[in-house]
Amino acid sequence: MVTIYEVARRSGVSTATVSRVMRDGRGFSAATRDRVLATVGELGWVPNGSARGLVSKRVGIVGLLFPDLAKSGDAEEDSPLYVDQVIRGAERAATAAGDAVLIAATLRSSGRQLAYSLASKVDGLVVLASSLADEDLASIARSVPVVLLAGGAAGHNLDSVGADNRAGTRELTSHLIQAHGHRDLAFLSGPADAPDSVERFEGYRDALVAAGLPSPPAPDAGGGFTETGGERAMKALLARRESPPQAVVFANDQMAIGSMKVIRSAGLRVPADMAVTGFDDISLSRHLRPALTTVSQPMRELGEQAVRLLLDRIDHPRRQPRSVVLPTEIVIRRSCGCRRLAGATRQARGAT
Amino acid sequence: MVTIYEVARRSGVSTATVSRVMRDGRGFSAATRDRVLATVGELGWVPNGSARGLVSKRVGIVGLLFPDLAKSGDAEEDSPLYVDQVIRGAERAATAAGDAVLIAATLRSSGRQLAYSLASKVDGLVVLASSLADEDLASIARSVPVVLLAGGAAGHNLDSVGADNRAGTRELTSHLIQAHGHRDLAFLSGPADAPDSVERFEGYRDALVAAGLPSPPAPDAGGGFTETGGERAMKALLARRESPPQAVVFANDQMAIGSMKVIRSAGLRVPADMAVTGFDDISLSRHLRPALTTVSQPMRELGEQAVRLLLDRIDHPRRQPRSVVLPTEIVIRRSCGCRRLAGATRQARGAT
DNA sequence: AGGGTTTGGGTAAGCGGTTACGTGGGCAAC
DNA sequence: GTTGCCCACGTAACCGCTTACCCAAACCCT
Secondary structure (H helix, E strand, C coil): CCCHHHHHHHHCCCHHHHHHHHCCCCCCCHHHHHHHHHHHHHHCCCCCHHHHHHHHCCCCEEEEEEECCCCCCCCHHHCCHHHHHHHHHHHHHHHHCCCEEEEEEECCCCHHHHHHHHHCCCCEEEEECCCCCHHHHHHHHHHCCEEEECCCCCCCCCEEEEECHHHHHHHHHHHHHHCCCCCCEEEEECCCCCHHHHHHHHHHHHHHHHCCCCCCCCCCEECCCCHHHHHHHHHHHHHHCCCCCCEEEECCHHHHHHHHHHHHHCCCCCCCCCEEECCECCHHHHHCCCCCEEEECCHHHHHHHHHHHHHHHHHCCCCCCCEEEECEEEECCCCCCCCCCCCCEEEECCCC | CCCHHHHHHHHCCCHHHHHHHHCCCCCCCHHHHHHHHHHHHHHCCCCCHHHHHHHHCCCCEEEEEEECCCCCCCCHHHCCHHHHHHHHHHHHHHHHCCCEEEEEEECCCCHHHHHHHHHCCCCEEEEECCCCCHHHHHHHHHHCCEEEECCCCCCCCCEEEEECHHHHHHHHHHHHHHCCCCCCEEEEECCCCCHHHHHHHHHHHHHHHHCCCCCCCCCCEECCCCHHHHHHHHHHHHHHCCCCCCEEEECCHHHHHHHHHHHHHCCCCCCCCCEEECCECCHHHHHCCCCCEEEECCHHHHHHHHHHHHHHHHHCCCCCCCEEEECEEEECCCCCCCCCCCCCEEEECCCC
């Protein structure tokens, strides 16, 4: 392994000069710079990041922790596209800042271990909701900067970024009520502990209340944030009721998609017999037949913002924690019963 | 920032003992261990990864370099799901081995810089085809272990993993010819420099030749590996010919999907007027109407294998480079004209 | 009882960079 | 001819761990 000493020796300068050439860009002549750079190229020297990180207290890596749904039981194909987009966004923001992103998926069981292992390798951590038990999150946050993504910032005094779930679902549900005249609705939730799902249910309830309909105490059924989760939730819903509701609001797109085949095999048609909506606007939803009416949230931007907040936090450790809420937007397609798509989307800004 | 010295002092032991407790698990009494662990918990100490990496010559991080198609021009939504799956696979294999994955997307322009920046932070690199110019790849590979993913291992003497593109496309094309009796086919390629695309075209040609049809010198048209790429390629194809071909073999799913609307607006129906096939079997393809006949390749496994090869290489620097080819499998759905799905898939093992 | 081995644990030398500080030469200002 | 300053560069301490080596006490055997 070639080191800075070797480079210095071969260039006839000290290691300090080599280091300066590689960094600031001052304190040496052009001739020296060229000589050093030539040696570097010749030797193929790559400065050791650990050594650099050790002295500068900054490794140029941010971590992204997310829950691995696929691993924890459900089918492979159910893996959340949502996370992929967030990863992409995080990568983009980090690269733009000269950093890189370290990713790790937590199982319920291994979360704590993994988080600590990550923490030792990064300058800070972006933690997606439900990747970590609350106590582990709190513990980690004491030793490394953390920003929370998509929920649950409540108890912890941390930076956080999320989408306006509540306003989005409220707008969407209102559309179902006002534009389509539905009065018999149901909400099928994601995992009980997912803050996203909870907020979306609240938006749903807001809309019902605003329309003078009874306020449901809890979601009608629930499941994972996955296709099979949606399948199960829909089965449970149909089994529980004598007649199907006029419209079903799902906590996310994948659940809505998963429910489709259950609906069909129950002899029902979407949207004629039952309107169906999702949340996220994953790319698949647009291609579906009927195309899925849903709420789009800026998944990639979520990842970007989270990393930006984190980098800012790293540079300013004692700044007041901030909370960023990105707007969502309803996307009207066919599955709600709409036929024409003019003026189809509109932004849902909440007052949360 | 709390260090091992602080932990040692508070526990009344030396740093050596703290280190031993955190690592091997020998050379200290149970009482000492408990005392140290208690202090660690109390202080929330996380060992500094840089310091550790500096002495142990191993940071426990592997890098994954991939091309960012979205960034480099085409629309956002065209981003390759394929890569996301590879990332997940890599993450899984790395986590299983106690490592983590650092990801970075290269633009054409910034590739070299980025690769070096990554190289300084990792123990090794998985490089996806077309993330790096050939010369940069060679240069990087001299200073850090590299395994190549999905192509182009030819010139470089590196470990590599890929899917059996050629056999997959051959089987699929043969199906079009034999089962459906098509004799007028077209192939629409991905980026000209993508080894995957080239191999798929070769498989296509193999099948034509095997059926006694003329061997085309080159793809009928091409584009990026994206929806808009498919759109453009299909437009070019239709513009160039008097009548549409009976079947079109695309270099990947996203292109096939992108072409659908062009086909429809040309007044053609899939598969009645034109059969269409893809490659990859992204999750979207199953949900399409008509569902897309395609070749599935184990994207996640590709990522897993690549990381495993890499970790192996890191442990054994002078082992002979290996090349792993994973089998592909044709997935018969509706877009080729098939109506019944019995015995729908079969593995395509090549002799490559 | 004496010598060898094991056990528990301390000392300190690095790992490969960065950077505060020091130094000598050249040059402008007086 | 001094003095003072800037520039280009070297010296060496230090970042926070790991581990080779050393040592004392306890244990075991003949």
